[in-house]
Amino acid sequence: MQMATAVENVVFRGLHKFLRQSNCKLFTSTESRRCLNGNSENSHHIKEAGFGLLFDIDGVLCRGHQVLPEATSAFNKLRDRHGKLRVPVVFVTNAGNCLRQTKAEQLSEMLNFKVTPDQVVMSHSPLKMCRHLHDKHILVSGQGPVKDIAKGLGFHKITTVDELRDMYPHLDSVDHSRRTILKKMTNGEKPKIDHPQIEAVVLFGEPIRWETSLQLVIDTVLTNGCLYSRPTEVPKTHLPVIACNVDLLWMAEAHLPRIGHGSFLLCLEALYQKITGHKLRYTVLTGKPSEITYHYAETVLIQQARKMGIQSPIRTLYAIGDNPATDIYGANLYNEYLGSKLLQQMSQAKSVAIGGNSSNFLDSSEVVIENMEHNCAEVMESVLVCTGVYSKTTSLEVLEKDPVDHGHRDFHFVPKLATPSIEVPCVHLAIKEIFKRENFD
Amino acid sequence: MQMATAVENVVFRGLHKFLRQSNCKLFTSTESRRCLNGNSENSHHIKEAGFGLLFDIDGVLCRGHQVLPEATSAFNKLRDRHGKLRVPVVFVTNAGNCLRQTKAEQLSEMLNFKVTPDQVVMSHSPLKMCRHLHDKHILVSGQGPVKDIAKGLGFHKITTVDELRDMYPHLDSVDHSRRTILKKMTNGEKPKIDHPQIEAVVLFGEPIRWETSLQLVIDTVLTNGCLYSRPTEVPKTHLPVIACNVDLLWMAEAHLPRIGHGSFLLCLEALYQKITGHKLRYTVLTGKPSEITYHYAETVLIQQARKMGIQSPIRTLYAIGDNPATDIYGANLYNEYLGSKLLQQMSQAKSVAIGGNSSNFLDSSEVVIENMEHNCAEVMESVLVCTGVYSKTTSLEVLEKDPVDHGHRDFHFVPKLATPSIEVPCVHLAIKEIFKRENFD
Numbered sequence: 001m002q003m004a005t006a007v008e009n010v011v012f013r014g015l016h017k018f019l020r021q022s023n024c025k026l027f028t029s030t031e032s033r034r035c036l037n038g039n040s041e042n043s044h045h046i047k048e049a050g051f052g053l054l055f056d057i058d059g060v061l062c063r064g065h066q067v068l069p070e071a072t073s074a075f076n077k078l079r080d081r082h083g084k085l086r087v088p089v090v091f092v093t094n095a096g097n098c099l100r101q102t103k104a105e106q107l108s109e110m111l112n113f114k115v116t117p118d119q120v121v122m123s124h125s126p127l128k129m130c131r132h133l134h135d136k137h138i139l140v141s142g143q144g145p146v147k148d149i150a151k152g153l154g155f156h157k158i159t160t161v162d163e164l165r166d167m168y169p170h171l172d173s174v175d176h177s178r179r180t181i182l183k184k185m186t187n188g189e190k191p192k193i194d195h196p197q198i199e200a201v202v203l204f205g206e207p208i209r210w211e212t213s214l215q216l217v218i219d220t221v222l223t224n225g226c227l228y229s230r231p232t233e234v235p236k237t238h239l240p241v242i243a244c245n246v247d248l249l250w251m252a253e254a255h256l257p258r259i260g261h262g263s264f265l266l267c268l269e270a271l272y273q274k275i276t277g278h279k280l281r282y283t284v285l286t287g288k289p290s291e292i293t294y295h296y297a298e299t300v301l302i303q304q305a306r307k308m309g310i311q312s313p314i315r316t317l318y319a320i321g322d323n324p325a326t327d328i329y330g331a332n333l334y335n336e337y338l339g340s341k342l343l344q345q346m347s348q349a350k351s352v353a354i355g356g357n358s359s360n361f362l363d364s365s366e367v368v369i370e371n372m373e374h375n376c377a378e379v380m381e382s383v384l385v386c387t388g389v390y391s392k393t394t395s396l397e398v399l400e401k402d403p404v405d406h407g408h409r410d411f412h413f414v415p416k417l418a419t420p421s422i423e424v425p426c427v428h429l430a431i432k433e434i435f436k437r438e439n440f441d
Numbered sequence: 442m443q444m445a446t447a448v449e450n451v452v453f454r455g456l457h458k459f460l461r462q463s464n465c466k467l468f469t470s471t472e473s474r475r476c477l478n479g480n481s482e483n484s485h486h487i488k489e490a491g492f493g494l495l496f497d498i499d500g501v502l503c504r505g506h507q508v509l510p511e512a513t514s515a516f517n518k519l520r521d522r523h524g525k526l527r528v529p530v531v532f533v534t535n536a537g538n539c540l541r542q543t544k545a546e547q548l549s550e551m552l553n554f555k556v557t558p559d560q561v562v563m564s565h566s567p568l569k570m571c572r573h574l575h576d577k578h579i580l581v582s583g584q585g586p587v588k589d590i591a592k593g594l595g596f597h598k599i600t601t602v603d604e605l606r607d608m609y610p611h612l613d614s615v616d617h618s619r620r621t622i623l624k625k626m627t628n629g630e631k632p633k634i635d636h637p638q639i640e641a642v643v644l645f646g647e648p649i650r651w652e653t654s655l656q657l658v659i660d661t662v663l664t665n666g667c668l669y670s671r672p673t674e675v676p677k678t679h680l681p682v683i684a685c686n687v688d689l690l691w692m693a694e695a696h697l698p699r700i701g702h703g704s705f706l707l708c709l710e711a712l713y714q715k716i717t718g719h720k721l722r723y724t725v726l727t728g729k730p731s732e733i734t735y736h737y738a739e740t741v742l743i744q745q746a747r748k749m750g751i752q753s754p755i756r757t758l759y760a761i762g763d764n765p766a767t768d769i770y771g772a773n774l775y776n777e778y779l780g781s782k783l784l785q786q787m788s789q790a791k792s793v794a795i796g797g798n799s800s801n802f803l804d805s806s807e808v809v810i811e812n813m814e815h816n817c818a819e820v821m822e823s824v825l826v827c828t829g830v831y832s833k834t835t836s837l838e839v840l841e842k843d844p845v846d847h848g849h850r851d852f853h854f855v856p857k858l859a860t861p862s863i864e865v866p867c868v869h870l871a872i873k874e875i876f877k878r879e880n881f882d
Binding site for chain 2: 144176215218223230255256259266275277404406
């Protein structure tokens with residue numbers, strides 16, 4: 001890391017010096033990177049897209065079941081006269097309570113063209129890569145086809161919260177109307193205690209009847225997965241807890257942002273901490289803004305580009321979203337990662353090619369470009385639209401003046417990272433702006 | 442207050458000096474007070490009870506629907522050969538989701554003798570005294586007959602969370618299965634916007650489907666009760682929020698403590714703070730451990746004593762509970778209040794009777810006793826039983842070694858106040874110990 005930082009300083013100091021001498025506007029780091037790799041506005045005149053688009057769904061393309069008219073016009077612009085996409089597109093949603101197939105079908109209906117499941121990245125999709133967890137017996141929380149989702153990701157020993165509730169009916173006693181059932185059971189039936197131990201908890205998305213999931217997930221963590229036991233102490237290191245989608249708020253049909261899975265997680269964390277005096281720790285957090293999700297989405301997007309026959313590198317990714325705390329924060333975080341990776345590669349290539357002569361940076365950068373792996377992007381731009389959670393004309397403007405951290409606890413709040421590189425009123429104008437920047441139309 | 446503290450120092454310094462001279466064991470402040478007022482073990486030989494009992498219900502007398510055998514034997518001890526109570530008794534529960542009548546019926550069935558509604562103090566009972574709030578249009582959260590409870594307390598403009606949800610169906614969109622209904626509504630029906638403004642929120646007890654109440658209560662607070670509006674800023678001072686019952690955990694049939702209304706409040710507070718950056722503030726908090734509840738319970742208990750024909754003062758109250766964070770904390774807090782009140786009265790009486798001669802404290806205390814209003818208690822003892830939330834042989838023993846604050850945010854955590862003055866295994870042994878102390882049998 002130290003080497004990368006040193007190299008960064010040398011390269012960008014040299015670049016800025018050159019730009020000053022050439023009377024150029026002082027570029028930002030992101031812009032410098034793009035320029036460095038020959039992707040400036042003036043150097044790109046080919047029709048083949050050298051960029052890709054990552055679309056958030058709720059608040060960008062639709063509000064609940066209502067498709068936004070700007071989404072329809074944006075996708076008209078993105079397709080050629082045969083109706084085919086001209087730019088590689090991936091839909092990256094923090095929704096976690098449905099299958100990719102279902103989401104692809106919803107999008108196809110909404111946007112009036114065929115969206116395939118492999119164009120969809122759900123918040124849980126990166127869990128496919130967590131093979132070391134697939135053999136564990138998991139408790140899954142969420143709603144909808146959570147068992148099928150878990151199976152699709154590679155898990156095969158799965159218990160849902162509702163199944164656990166049926167096994168241990170006395171553990172969920174918030175609803176008074178259930179107490180008559182519990183009374184009968186106390187007098188006769190005994191709960192089953194032969195259920196295998198839960199070894200990990202996977203929180204896919206917001207459940208229904210939060211009190212049930214809050215109670216049973218806390219019980220599972222506290223008893224280390226043996227719910228019939230009475231723990232003798234609060235476990236110092238608890239079983240793995242995996243959470244997908246940390247969106248505190250999201251935008252549906254209502255005129256106000258609605259609580260999302262991040263709100264459920266906040267309740268769970270607050271309760272666990274209050275009851276035990278210890279912090280609930282996540283083994284994996286997926287969904288935006290986590291890097292793992294953007295990394296996965298990038299891989300999927302490049303596969304899409306290759307399927308479309310695009311052979312040239314996809315250097316710039318545009319992540320279009322409505323939520324500064326997840327879409328924008330995550331895109332900027334991933335952009336930082338891409339930047340440091342690029343500089344590391346440059347540094348390695350340079351030390352081979354020019355033996356550490358850093359003063360002649362333009363030569364060195366050319367060497368770097370030749371030696372670079374072109375299968376990954378170099379820049380991710382964050383594009384904020386105002387049709388969802390964020391709006392310039394609502395209460396959130398006030399929140400913007402006096403920023404409130406709507407991000408998850410485990411992502412350190414850096415206000416700069418919640419600031420978009422591009423801000424536009426809607427998704428249609430986002431595409432227009434991107435095409436202009438990329439000299440693509 | 443300053444005067445009371447000065448008086449306290451003088452009186453207790455004198456008392457301790459006297460006890461040391463007489464080779465007596467050094468009494469605690471509470472014991473000193475009892476001694477000071479002639480209520481020591483040796484001075485009390487009459488059959489008429491000079492004390493009263495405040496019983497918590499869950500974890501003390503029952504576990505869910507299961508009556509504890511120790512409760513039956515305790516009440517056998519408390520009744521005379523005609524089946525009538527020999528000691529004034531009040532049941533003080535933090536339950537808030539049912540009517541006093543219902544709770545009295547449940548207790549009658551459970552304990553096998555007639556418990557009347559006026560022997561029951563629910564967590565919301567003290568709201569009867571909050572007349573300045575009764576004319577406000579309130580939103581009530583909880584389950585069961587919340588509307589009837591609110592009416593019984595004096596409110597007359599009442600909307601429940603479920604009614605609000607019907608009026609603004611789009612505001613509650615966590616449950617995916619409701620989205621089809623919402624889709625239809627978007628295409629046709631419009632929500633009613635002629636509902637009068639909500640002016641206060643009353644949280645009676647844990648609701649069912651926490652996500653719905655969390656969302657709608659936050660919306661109500663954020664929009665200042667006009668849910669159809671889109672707020673332009675987070676209100677600096679929001680509408681009154683009243684919460685009854687802050688029990689984080691309670692003990693039902695299950696082998697582990699269960700989340701209670703305090704857990705719901707914790708989620709609400711955490712979410713409101715995260716979304717707005719501001720703290721949710723309560724106008725009134727009722728139920729144990731709040732002083733208002735003990736004050737109310739004391740008044741009810743003294744009325745009970747008078748009904749039983751007891752004319753002598755009820756000097757000592759024993760509050761028997763299973764929860765250190767509420768039952769014990771609250772009883773000790775109220776005991777501190779009684780102590781300071783007693784000292785204030787002593788100070789006033791003394792300045793009239795003996796013109797400030799504080800060295801002769803025994804004389805002065807006698808004067809005080811004669812001048813005291815005997816309608817209020819002087820001491821409250823906290824009695825912890827181990828049949829509920831607290832148990833010496835479970836995880837909570839660990840929590841005790843390394844105390845975790847299970848109390849509500851608004852009650853400053855003083856570990857000393859969660860320590861009982863008497864600890865016994867069960868309610869039967871609690872009565873035995875109290876009778877011994879009071880020389881009553």
